[in-house]
Amino acid sequence: MNRRTYFSRLALMAPFGVLAATAACAPPGSPDGQPGGDRAREAQAGSANELILGHPADSNVAELDAHTYDADSRLQLLVYEPLILKDADDFAKFHPALATKWEPSEGGTVWTLTLRPGVKFHDGTPFDARAVAFNVNRIMAQKTRFSSWQYVQTHKDISAVGEHTVRWAFTQPSAIFLEEISYTRPLRMVSPAAVSPTGDPSGTFSKTLGTGPWKLESSTPGQLVGFTRFEDYWGSKPAFSRLTFKLLPNANTRMNALRAGAVDGLVDAGRHDFGYAVLRSDIPALEQDKGFSVTSRVNTDVIFMYFNFYKGPTADLNVRRAVALGVDRDRLAQSLFPGMAVPANEGMFPAKTTKWSGAKLDQMRFKHDPAEAARLLDAAGWARGTGGTGGVRVKEGQPLNLSLLVNGADEEGKLVAQAVQSMLAPLGIGLSIKLLEGAARSEASKNRDFDLSMGQAGTRNVLSLAKGHYVPTTYFNTPETDRIIKEGLSLTDAAKIAEVNDQLATITTQQVGVVPLYYSKDYAVFRRGVSGFAFSPQPQELHLSGVTVAKRT
Amino acid sequence: MRYVAARLVALLPVLLGISVVTFALANLTPGDPARLILERGGTVPTPAQVDVLRQEMGLTGPVPVRYARWLGDALRGDLGRSYQSRRPVAEQLVRRLPVTLQVAAAGMLAGTLLALPLGVLAAVRRGGWADHAGRLLSLVGSAFPSFWIGLLLMWVFAVQLRLLPVAGWRGPAYVVLPMITLGLGMAGPLSRMVRATMLDVLGEDYVRTGRAKGLPEWRVLYVHALRNALPPVVSMLGLAFGHLLGGVVIIETVFGIPGMGRLAVEAIATRDYPTMQGIVLYLAVVYVAVNLVVDVVHQWLEPTLRPA
Numbered sequence: 001m002n003r004r005t006y007f008s009r010l011a012l013m014a015p016f017g018v019l020a021a022t023a024a025c026a027p028p029g030s031p032d033g034q035p036g037g038d039r040a041r042e043a044q045a046g047s048a049n050e051l052i053l054g055h056p057a058d059s060n061v062a063e064l065d066a067h068t069y070d071a072d073s074r075l076q077l078l079v080y081e082p083l084i085l086k087d088a089d090d091f092a093k094f095h096p097a098l099a100t101k102w103e104p105s106e107g108g109t110v111w112t113l114t115l116r117p118g119v120k121f122h123d124g125t126p127f128d129a130r131a132v133a134f135n136v137n138r139i140m141a142q143k144t145r146f147s148s149w150q151y152v153q154t155h156k157d158i159s160a161v162g163e164h165t166v167r168w169a170f171t172q173p174s175a176i177f178l179e180e181i182s183y184t185r186p187l188r189m190v191s192p193a194a195v196s197p198t199g200d201p202s203g204t205f206s207k208t209l210g211t212g213p214w215k216l217e218s219s220t221p222g223q224l225v226g227f228t229r230f231e232d233y234w235g236s237k238p239a240f241s242r243l244t245f246k247l248l249p250n251a252n253t254r255m256n257a258l259r260a261g262a263v264d265g266l267v268d269a270g271r272h273d274f275g276y277a278v279l280r281s282d283i284p285a286l287e288q289d290k291g292f293s294v295t296s297r298v299n300t301d302v303i304f305m306y307f308n309f310y311k312g313p314t315a316d317l318n319v320r321r322a323v324a325l326g327v328d329r330d331r332l333a334q335s336l337f338p339g340m341a342v343p344a345n346e347g348m349f350p351a352k353t354t355k356w357s358g359a360k361l362d363q364m365r366f367k368h369d370p371a372e373a374a375r376l377l378d379a380a381g382w383a384r385g386t387g388g389t390g391g392v393r394v395k396e397g398q399p400l401n402l403s404l405l406v407n408g409a410d411e412e413g414k415l416v417a418q419a420v421q422s423m424l425a426p427l428g429i430g431l432s433i434k435l436l437e438g439a440a441r442s443e444a445s446k447n448r449d450f451d452l453s454m455g456q457a458g459t460r461n462v463l464s465l466a467k468g469h470y471v472p473t474t475y476f477n478t479p480e481t482d483r484i485i486k487e488g489l490s491l492t493d494a495a496k497i498a499e500v501n502d503q504l505a506t507i508t509t510q511q512v513g514v515v516p517l518y519y520s521k522d523y524a525v526f527r528r529g530v531s532g533f534a535f536s537p538q539p540q541e542l543h544l545s546g547v548t549v550a551k552r553t
Numbered sequence: 554m555r556y557v558a559a560r561l562v563a564l565l566p567v568l569l570g571i572s573v574v575t576f577a578l579a580n581l582t583p584g585d586p587a588r589l590i591l592e593r594g595g596t597v598p599t600p601a602q603v604d605v606l607r608q609e610m611g612l613t614g615p616v617p618v619r620y621a622r623w624l625g626d627a628l629r630g631d632l633g634r635s636y637q638s639r640r641p642v643a644e645q646l647v648r649r650l651p652v653t654l655q656v657a658a659a660g661m662l663a664g665t666l667l668a669l670p671l672g673v674l675a676a677v678r679r680g681g682w683a684d685h686a687g688r689l690l691s692l693v694g695s696a697f698p699s700f701w702i703g704l705l706l707m708w709v710f711a712v713q714l715r716l717l718p719v720a721g722w723r724g725p726a727y728v729v730l731p732m733i734t735l736g737l738g739m740a741g742p743l744s745r746m747v748r749a750t751m752l753d754v755l756g757e758d759y760v761r762t763g764r765a766k767g768l769p770e771w772r773v774l775y776v777h778a779l780r781n782a783l784p785p786v787v788s789m790l791g792l793a794f795g796h797l798l799g800g801v802v803i804i805e806t807v808f809g810i811p812g813m814g815r816l817a818v819e820a821i822a823t824r825d826y827p828t829m830q831g832i833v834l835y836l837a838v839v840y841v842a843v844n845l846v847v848d849v850v851h852q853w854l855e856p857t858l859r860p861a
Contacts, residue, residue, distance in 0.1 A: 069593035070637055144605045145590065148598060221648065222811025223722060248720055248809045252704050257719045260712045409822070439584025439824045442592060446585075468597065 046552030066188035080188035108173025108492035121191035129160030265526035344516035393428035476513030633827035653812035660735025672747020694741025720809035791847030
């Protein structure tokens, strides 16, 4: 063999060497090829009896403990159910879930809950009054973690007064009791057998056992979570028997998995960790592709900016108002997310969820009015800069340069920040975008080391949102709001609560506590053959009842 | 053996130093894990609520005291519990480390298997097609980010050709794309180094002598020349392994591989101190161990480095 032939052959052999090495490096593990020895399944998309979804979450999916903030809330409604459900369109309305009736007494300090009969947990334990008491007591055993909830702060005792009746007493009435217990967490019904020792509220969580339509079957951390249909489910049972989530943290990989047929679909459930399950840039192409069906809805998440209300230029109402009037929400939503976001022209509390009058909505709306914004800045003493200021306004020698905090992992937030920057520049407001990762941003926010910050909130009842957020360390806080919230929280009369909501919304707008930007949309994409999907009434959760799966043709 | 034992003893202060730096960095970086946990409830916690939880989590008290407590537990094999999953950190690491090591080792193997023949060919055929191919590979490997190469390979081989799985970690087929992605990034610069060292060696007298004696060309190249060209390449492999461990973080996310990289990213974002410290400590041990092996191999290849 001459040298030329020898080296040519050697070059040809190299790729085979790589492949041989590949085989040598095969992931070891249990006989099914799974590392770690979990009973994870070899999920195959395209089957008629199984739905496989790509899921963006990474870890903390396997240990679905409803009574923590650790588990992935998007999967909770599949396994754990609430006592009552909030209406998706009217936040003052609630629907029965595991409780069929709820009545206040003794001036609103006692709630009597009537439970749905015939309900079982996945382990066969009956769902009854003792189970509800166990759940409440388990949350109270972790009071520190849940101390921001009004029902945790005012809890007195809970007792079973019959097999299916619970009496829950509080030290004072709560205007947001129903709202709070309808949330995704922490008050979801977990079987007393889920902890060890069984029924001990201080016990250790050991099994994922709820009353929901899906039972956790297996999980491989970082890879798969598998559910099977709960055959004794009290409600309408799913049409297919297996449900698998493939954990794919990278958005492009999820889209590739969908196109390659490795998953049957992708479903958004709000904007988690600054991202969606469905990659936004791929939606137009998927909508044109006959191999897929795409559905969407406007979710209740509001993306907004909030101010440093306490120091710097944004402590001045005129500056805050100028920023709010200087942002063109319509242009922002349409240019950045054409058809995929709705301008937040109804403010932090959209009419969809809070039944405002038209006049009230108009009063709360920030119209794009750059002329008025400029007038307000002039009135506040911020004069147009000359010379080397680059057009930035100046007051007492200080330029009007504001910092906007954005989470470094929030790609969408960066785009929005740049758009806002370009909209405020003609007004003479300089905006520097400060990218910090999550924990550092939280710290900067706590230390008030910012002028503006990007925020996101699932809309709630106004009073509930204000209670959680209008505190001195965050968005917006005045002695007046403190007083209204404090008095409002102990109200029981619906008309008076509505009045408080109205007052808070008015003050929020008048004081420009926040600048609402847009409402995001949820998307769901399925391969042809998967039908009947409807988004969950609970905005942060997946809901698959009504979905049918046909074999891929 | 004495050399290895001495190196192992020298490892102890290195690990201690790493643990001090890791603990200090984790605890002095802005961000409060207690606050982050409470914020996950969707509301902003009051300072009093944060303080109570900090106390519960053992985050109060001076950093040196907390470090001493952590070190004492770590020496007994207890790296604490994750703030996130509440599982023992050691258990999570034992599950995830082998996956990361396999991905990194597979990448290194692929890179070496590509780089060695290509580097030798490039040196032998200087200015020829192999030389140009090596240069192109080096450019591609260095200029294109690994996640982009990974997604491109995924698009071609998994989506279009359906030859390989998109992502996951369930069998030999799942290793192919991650290892090629990592290997391509590494093979470029490595092949250039092999080429350069081979060119040096090929000009040596003993190569000419070997050829004059009529030795087969493969023997001249692979037994005599390559062995003498390898020591700097082996040193580079040791460093490259550390680089690969860093690159694996991205590859694990792109290919949905349940390794340590993904765990690390999440632990940093949530200020999960016990997990962060455990990961850095484990990876430091691996890195130091790999470099020890590299040094030993280096000595074996180059007897002049052996202690007298």
